Amino acid sequence: MTGSAMDALSVLDRPNSYIGKTVPRPNLDRLLQGRGQYVSDLELPRMAHVVFLRSPHAHARIVSIDADAARRMPGVVAVVSGRELETVITPWVGVLSHMKGLKSAPQRAIAVGRVCWQGEAVAAVVATSRAAAEDAAEQIAVDYEQLDAVTDMRTALDPSTPIIHASLGDNLAFERALHAGDVDLALSGSDAVVEAEFLFGRHTGVTLEPRAVVADWNAAEARLTIYQGTQAPHMVQNIAALHLGLKETQVRVVCKDVGGSFGIKVHIYADEMATYALSKLLRRPIKFVADRVESFNTDIHARDHRCKGRIGVKQDGTITAFEIDDLTGIGPYSMYPRTSAVEANQVVNLVGGPYLTQNYRARARVVFQNKNVMCQYRAVGHPIACSVTEGLVDLAAAKIGMDPVEIRRRNLIADDAYPCTSPSGMKFERLSHHASLTKLLQMMDYEGLRAEQAALRGTKVHRGIGIASFIEITNPSAAFYGVGGAKISSQDGVAVRLDAQGSVICQTSITEQGQGSESLTAQIVGSVLGVSMDRVRVILGDTDNTPYGGGTWASRGAGIGGEAALQAAKVLRANILDVAAAILQSTPAGLDIAGNSVVDAIDGTPRIELSELARIVYFRPDTLPPGIRPELMATRHFVPRQYPFAFTNGVQASWLEIDTETGFIKLLKHWVVEDCGTIINPQLVDEQIRGGVVQGLGAALFEKCIYDERGQLTNANMADYLVPMSGEMPDIEIGHVVSPTLESELGAKGAGEAGTAGAAAAVANAVNDALRPFGVIITEIPLTPQVILTALGRI
């Protein structure tokens, strides 16, 4: 092989590449031996703990707060009200300029004058321990005057409903309308038009480690260090600085291990802002760790949507149009800084996305209510769009008597039709709906299952098959937040350097919350450099010590941070080969790096170990030929520019059995085929998908934040809020189709949300398939036994 042939080979296909291999994560031993660095475990000298006294009412005026008794309790450092904290931290408004018309009211770290949801903080109690602070919180007397609570999103816009924020004029936060093609004409020319209203339960992320922050204001340095389990350290830095009146250089955000995020930890919460401010006010480290009850009451909720949908279809199966009218209630404020309009906006963007029809009309309305705030959680908007789209497609198929697979075959965008644009303007670079569907049918033995289903129906066993095709937004460019004025970076950076013993230090701006960011970065750097992974040390989650970047959310870590790592490693490799060529009196093209040594590019003979090269560079530069200036550290940044998003696609299937006497559903099996482009670590990808599916199945069958009509969350605990558990989960089989994105050399798209996007849709379709003999159709999740029995008329 010649040198130039080597260059033609992709950097990913090098000998001993780690790309596409399941290698153990470098951080496993550390985590398994209990040496994880979670903020919840952090102790600092003079650190005090804050507990927030939270409103028991959904909407009330705060008449007075009497904290005298609390201040006298043992261990209490301070009791601080919203007014006192206002002197340290300014309020914020969660809007983005590209979401036209989006409005919200100023939100404060601690309520001033009025509380707008059950769980909003009214006072902070700082004490020497969490228990002492809780004891003191019980002694605070707050006099509330209850106000009418707006709880039902359906009546939030009625003239008779009170307006939550008078200054806004109404309870409408955001509205978007879209019309592409000609829906009326298409529907009137259809053989059948089917419609349904789809209901989605409000639910939440339930991270294993709750939200946790330690804020440490060092008055001597005039610097705030924030230790926080977050997905976006630089975003936290920017916002903390902005509202505390500091420069960004005065704020350092450190984010080591995080016990699960799922989008819950990508926002700025009032209580976290209050914790930063308290540290500045009290000039000492302050720790806030949400307990489980306040997690349910204050971690963002998601998915509280009611969406009316309509589909037109011809007798030959051609889908003629989609139409939706989506309504969602987001709580009293649009969340900061990503806003609470994004989920509804995504629903509009994504409905009908896998299909050919260009006729599409959509309206989405986002209203305020006196409930906990709603915002982005894993697969933002996707599960709603997918459930509505795939539910409608199945209803259309049933109406014209066509098999659900067949109608999809006839309407999914052809695999050779790319690039193309959806009616909502989404640009698709390359998707593989048909190849994915074909693979799925093979994996599940579709015909066999249909036969089994038919045979069992004779014995009164009711099983159902549900299919759901989906698209997923990954690798977002500045189109997501940057263009709307939010200081949330869409680019990421990686710095790589060769150390004196030939090992590699790699600093990246993406973060690790358990999904394997550390591992994929080490795999890429090791492969591209020709260095074994055990020599690559990855540093992340520290604004003082990593390049500037967005972090890990929206399925962007591997695709964007991974590409930056690849490019940085390429530059370092070239730099190393330049030095090696000078030392060895060869040419860079005649050399390569493999197995931690510089080798002959043609026959692979080792020429000089990297450790030896590093020794010369760092300790005996005097022996290098004149003019050689080694640069053994390289930095590269990457952001997608050509496509606003790298869309991925896939298809899921559910096989389940319903006990029609008890209403209980047993999930028998679940399949996913997805296309995330280049797969860096198959096991990490598969486990991302499985985890995502489980969260989707939670939404389908179990999870729901149950509010009463007064705005009280009635199941804010792990006994009553049902998270999906292993005992109820089916085996989940995963297959892949690989269509790399050409926007990056790595070719990786995201895989973090695909599982969540389509799981509930597949289950709902399977339930309706199983219940077909009963003539029952359910378009509501969670599909509880109560819902099933009611639909069947058993109760």
Next chain:
Amino acid sequence: MKAAAFAYARATSVVNALELLAAHGDKAKVLSGGQSLMPAMNLRLLSPDLLVDIGGLAELQGVAVKGGTLVIGALTRHVDLLRSAEVALHAPLLREAAAHIAHPAIRNRGTLGGSLAHADPASELPACIAVLDATIVVRAPSGERRIAATEFFKGIYETALLPQELLVAVEMPARGKGSAFFFQEYARRHGDYAIAGLAARATIDDGRFSDLRLGFFAVGDRPLLAAAASKLTNVSVTPTVLADAAATLVDELDPQGDQQASPAMRRHLAQVLLRRCVAALLARPDLETGAAQ
């Protein structure tokens, strides 16, 4: 979610535990497995001044057959019910039920005495001991008393136990083989409290029940020993007989509604349980689907 401050005493004997309870009245709480008490304290639903830990008392441990009686100590853990040979032989219903209680970590700590004293109407064990005709042995400073299981449960978290009393053991006839048992419950997830459940013991002669005890749980404020059973004893069970029994059962029930199930759903599920129980015990699948379908 931190408990309010409390004092802790590790009882050295049953007598010592009773002294402590007598001295502190209803300000003290017995700590057994802690699986119900500690969560309630962490949520500050309960804030006792003193915990009297009985966990180390050998007098309250062990499963033994004495004469014709199976005696199970109050400190017997749920996991012990799963493992004990005596329980397997004389009260297999308890073993079957224990497999449905929570998860291994909780079964390793939770105790029979704690479960009965706690008297959650959705618990499995109270219904089982009612079905098994058990007697609950209780000690007070003044001495011991025996309460029939059917008299022990008074309502949601309410029992015949007085604050200064300690539940020390449960006794039941050691019957060996000869009875047939049925246990089934519907819970949203494995290990969750049931939304409806049935524990049953039957004696069957020639395809008929000569004795049938039906213990429903999670469908009322306490375990219900259903009178509907009498409709099924000493008769040849036909769909009509079964439907009649189901109608009687519905009249007996006064279920609560909660987030998992409305009262109507619980009534419905109780009837499903009844049909499935009778069909399974008599090995008559034809009876299972009943009128519905």
